[in-house]
Amino acid sequence: MDGQKSVRLxxxxxxxxxxxxxxxxxxxxxxxxxxxxxxxxxAILVCHALTGDQYFIGPHPTTGRPGWWExxxxxxxxxxxxxxxIICANVLGGCIGTTGPTDINAATGKPxxxxxxxxxIADMVRAQALLLDExxxxxxxxVTGGSMGGMQALQWAASYPERVFxxxxxxxxxxxxxxxxxxxxxxxxxxxxxxxxxGGDYQQHGTRPVRGLAVARMAAHITYLSEAALxxxxxxxxxxxxxxxxxxxxxxxxxxxxxxQGITFVDRFDANSYLYITRAMDYFDxxxxxxxxxxxxxxxxxxxxxxxxxxxDWLFPTNESKDIVRAxxxxxxxxxxxxxxxxxxxxxxxxDEPEFHATLAGFLDGAADHRGSSRSxxx
Amino acid sequence: MDGQKSVRLxxxxxxxxxxxxxxxxxxxxxxxxxxxxxxxxxAILVCHALTGDQYFIGPHPTTGRPGWWExxxxxxxxxxxxxxxIICANVLGGCIGTTGPTDINAATGKPxxxxxxxxxIADMVRAQALLLDExxxxxxxxVTGGSMGGMQALQWAASYPERVFxxxxxxxxxxxxxxxxxxxxxxxxxxxxxxxxxGGDYQQHGTRPVRGLAVARMAAHITYLSEAALxxxxxxxxxxxxxxxxxxxxxxxxxxxxxxQGITFVDRFDANSYLYITRAMDYFDxxxxxxxxxxxxxxxxxxxxxxxxxxxDWLFPTNESKDIVRAxxxxxxxxxxxxxxxxxxxxxxxxDEPEFHATLAGFLDGAADHRGSSRSxxx
Numbered sequence: 001m002d003g004q005k006s007v008r009l010x011x012x013x014x015x016x017x018x019x020x021x022x023x024x025x026x027x028x029x030x031x032x033x034x035x036x037x038x039x040x041x042x043a044i045l046v047c048h049a050l051t052g053d054q055y056f057i058g059p060h061p062t063t064g065r066p067g068w069w070e071x072x073x074x075x076x077x078x079x080x081x082x083x084x085x086i087i088c089a090n091v092l093g094g095c096i097g098t099t100g101p102t103d104i105n106a107a108t109g110k111p112x113x114x115x116x117x118x119x120x121i122a123d124m125v126r127a128q129a130l131l132l133d134e135x136x137x138x139x140x141x142x143v144t145g146g147s148m149g150g151m152q153a154l155q156w157a158a159s160y161p162e163r164v165f166x167x168x169x170x171x172x173x174x175x176x177x178x179x180x181x182x183x184x185x186x187x188x189x190x191x192x193x194x195x196x197x198x199g200g201d202y203q204q205h206g207t208r209p210v211r212g213l214a215v216a217r218m219a220a221h222i223t224y225l226s227e228a229a230l231x232x233x234x235x236x237x238x239x240x241x242x243x244x245x246x247x248x249x250x251x252x253x254x255x256x257x258x259x260x261q262g263i264t265f266v267d268r269f270d271a272n273s274y275l276y277i278t279r280a281m282d283y284f285d286x287x288x289x290x291x292x293x294x295x296x297x298x299x300x301x302x303x304x305x306x307x308x309x310x311x312x313d314w315l316f317p318t319n320e321s322k323d324i325v326r327a328x329x330x331x332x333x334x335x336x337x338x339x340x341x342x343x344x345x346x347x348x349x350x351x352d353e354p355e356f357h358a359t360l361a362g363f364l365d366g367a368a369d370h371r372g373s374s375r376s377x378x379x
Numbered sequence: 380m381d382g383q384k385s386v387r388l389x390x391x392x393x394x395x396x397x398x399x400x401x402x403x404x405x406x407x408x409x410x411x412x413x414x415x416x417x418x419x420x421x422a423i424l425v426c427h428a429l430t431g432d433q434y435f436i437g438p439h440p441t442t443g444r445p446g447w448w449e450x451x452x453x454x455x456x457x458x459x460x461x462x463x464x465i466i467c468a469n470v471l472g473g474c475i476g477t478t479g480p481t482d483i484n485a486a487t488g489k490p491x492x493x494x495x496x497x498x499x500i501a502d503m504v505r506a507q508a509l510l511l512d513e514x515x516x517x518x519x520x521x522v523t524g525g526s527m528g529g530m531q532a533l534q535w536a537a538s539y540p541e542r543v544f545x546x547x548x549x550x551x552x553x554x555x556x557x558x559x560x561x562x563x564x565x566x567x568x569x570x571x572x573x574x575x576x577x578g579g580d581y582q583q584h585g586t587r588p589v590r591g592l593a594v595a596r597m598a599a600h601i602t603y604l605s606e607a608a609l610x611x612x613x614x615x616x617x618x619x620x621x622x623x624x625x626x627x628x629x630x631x632x633x634x635x636x637x638x639x640q641g642i643t644f645v646d647r648f649d650a651n652s653y654l655y656i657t658r659a660m661d662y663f664d665x666x667x668x669x670x671x672x673x674x675x676x677x678x679x680x681x682x683x684x685x686x687x688x689x690x691x692d693w694l695f696p697t698n699e700s701k702d703i704v705r706a707x708x709x710x711x712x713x714x715x716x717x718x719x720x721x722x723x724x725x726x727x728x729x730x731d732e733p734e735f736h737a738t739l740a741g742f743l744d745g746a747a748d749h750r751g752s753s754r755s756x757x758x
Contacts, residue, residue, distance in 0.1 A: 193590035
């Protein structure tokens with residue numbers, strides 16, 4: 001019973017955001033796969049990354065492509081839809097059904113644009129918690145996600161430890177680094193430099209800052225891959241030609257690939273959402289909310305953690321995961337950590353990485369055993 | 380007797396470029412420091428990087444700032460102007476006095492724009508060789524430069540081995556990688572996405588694509604630094620505020636710094652030159668000119684080489700220098716190689732790195748001894 005749904009939240013009582021704004025009512029669009037068991041103990045919340053959405057399984061309504069986590073999710077896969085009830089919601093500030101800057105501001109009757117409140121990772125998680133309330137799910141068997149999804153998984157454990165039996169933050173960090181903020185700022189400046197952006201009010205102007213958004217995507221996309229992967233996939237191979245053109249067309253395959261990434265991205269994503277979601281990642285600093293000591297975010301926590309990093313991921317390198325592991329150890333938490341050897345860079349969390357998948361499946365099995373939920377019991 | 384000069388080259392006979400176009404006459408702007416000795420044996424050619432220029436010593440006429448290699452060049456410094464006659468020329472395609480896309484195309488009476496021929500690193504070096512002919516300098520005591528300057532130094536040794544007694548390629552590569560091409564392509568797309576670019580004909584439109592050029596600079600600038608340096612310099616420190624603004628101003632110091640880099644760059648650089656010079660770097664592949672075997676570029680060479688790389692340089696990492704060293708060894712060339720430990724990233728070649736400077740000074744001393752040029756003899 002897979003489904004694509006939307007729910008109105010914050011109707012009776014608005015959601016108080018970190019910035020102080022009270023937001024409500026607002027919509028959260030989500031998708032589920034698998035079946036919730038009777039005692040509602042088999043729910044897994046999957047949190048998506050910056051440019052992800054609720055289509056962790058596809059087809060995606062805009063692109064027609066498979067879901068972004070299909071290698072991981074499905075019958076017999078690590079996130080086994082025969083055993084688990086899997087939920088994935090578009091984040092607050094997003095553009096695929098959850099309320100964000102493209103939506104109409106009820107107060108003005110016009111799209112929010114930059115009048116939408118700046119949201120944080122904690123705000124995204126608060127909205128997801130309201131969604132679970134609405135679904136009558138008091139606690140999660142697991143919360144997981146890669147990159148920004150991993151930030152949300154960490155925030156879930158810190159904000160609602162009693163609701164999270166296990167957490168699997170993947171290829172992530174407890175705070176965004178200066179270099180990562182810098183790459184995000186380049187993307188934001190590319191969008192804002194596009195005259196079609198109109199100070200964020202492009203909907204009223206009947207335009208879309210697609211050129212700026214494509215440049216933002218191209219810059220970001222490089223950071224998702226490793227130098228080794230780019231070399232292996234493209235090297236200096238030429239695109240549809242035998243010799244250099246001595247011009248500014250896409251001579252090299254890597255140029256053609258990158259242009260394609262930019263062009264296709266703008267069909268499925270909104271520029272203002274890109275500003276808001278990158279900002280949420282930049283603002284993420286879990287230790288800062290806890291007196292500057294990350295371990296304080298997790299004191300007394302009973303959640304079982306399993307963290308993953310990838311050797312060639314230079315956006316969220318292994319040392320970032322190790323910082324989290326150290327803090328969890330300092331908080332006497334139950335934590336496993338595996339660094340996966342791969343040349344696929346940050347994007348490895350989206351790809352078919354056998355050791356990663358096997359280890360994650362094993363962790364979930366162990367967690368289910370620990371909870372006294374046998375395979376049959378989860379049905 | 381420091382000087383800023385310009386010379387017309389290719390007057391009697393045009394310069395045949397790699398793309399097949401015959402260019403001439405054209406101007407080369409250059410600057411010198413120190414004094415050429417009687418036997419003209421103390422000349423060092425300094426080759427500048429992508430956004431460098433002939434102002435290796437300052438003040439720069441536009442910015443008023445010191446020259447880009449002042450830590451390295453001057454009396455008593457490694458490139459000792461009391462001993463050596465140092466020449467630095469703005470590259471072909473540049474925008475600081477050497478003929479490039481902003482110049483008037485004599486055939487049409489209008490600025491070249493994208494009708495300027497695409498140039499290569501080898502073309503830049505050919506133009507420099509004509510400059511040396513004009514100066515009556517048959518051979519160089521040394522040719523050196525970092526990044527694209529290092530590419531030129533390698534090309535000099537390959538194209539004119541008999542004119543190069545020693546070569547010091549720094550933080551460079553014998554071919555531009557897929558990742559580096561990708562970063563350049565992002566910059567070019569940012570420029571071309573700016574409506575003020577007008578297909579390259581912005582001069583006729585009275586505009587300048589400053590927003591696109593600033594974004595290109597910002598993206599590139601991140602690659603010049605290391606994650607460690609960004610963390611050390613900025614971390615997550617806020618700019619002129621005590622708390623997050625929950626907006627899209629430059630909350631973080633690293634954002635403010637990056638914006639400043641973009642804004643100031645456009646005052647001193649031309650967008651079309653940025654396209655042409657990045658293209659020249661992308662096209663650089665010294666092995667490809669020699670049957671795909673880099674060693675073939677250097678067979679029988681008598682030039683003495685000293686290569687440098689920097690541990691935290693991820694744009695031109697150490698393995699790129701090692702590839703060159705291996706090829707030089709395979710060609711039985713005389714080669715030293717030093718990897719300098721630093722957290723300053725690619726930009727380390729521009730900065731005061733004591734071990735780097737001391738080693739380079741020592742190499743030049745040894746080369747001078749080897750040549751039988753004592754300190755007194757060079758005067």
